[in-house]
Amino acid sequence: DVKVTQSSRYLVKRTGEKVFLECVQDMDHENMFWYRQDPGLGLRLIYFSYDVKMKEKGDIPEGYSVSREKKERFSLILESASTNQTSMYLCASSFGGVSTGELFFGEGSRLTVL
């Protein structure tokens, strides 16, 4: 089975701190994604990557950056965390076309920024 592992299930950070969220997948998928999920809203795409060192902005990239140095690992970085970045963050991976491949999600990282 495909496994997408997010490094932290729960994090509590202070405003202004730098935050790293790590995601690793074990199925050699080309595509990896970072979403955030807030109550009453659908998942919103922050960034995605279709290859090593490649990245594309999603719908809400402001305040975030990403890194993909290895195919299996996709990191989300909050350079200076703010309270409005308190959310559930979901990593996903897929193979094939970015839009047609089945998405496999991690368990999520719930971030609270105080």
Next chain:
Amino acid sequence: KNQVEQSPQSLIILEGKNCTLQCNYTVSPFSNLRWYKQDTGRGPVSLTIMTFSENTKSNGRYTATLDADTKQSSLHITASQLSDSASYICVVTKMDSSYKLIFGSGTRLLVRP
């Protein structure tokens, strides 16, 4: 505006009963429509994915239907179990240069014994 609307927002049913969740979309043109199940505090898990040419697809007790003409989809759950308690998310892929996935906000289902 491309939107995916799900109804109801929440639903409570008794164990063993059937239920149907609705998804209406205005995305056009669209490439495919997916249903995901998300247990509380977990990541979504794929149930079905249908292209515009398919009008029904089953995965165990879950059956998804699609009417591309009316831009409606439904997810029917048969003989519900307590483990069906979850949020169900409808996702439509827009078929243009962006191939963007547009997520509904989900229906929260609670199955009671």
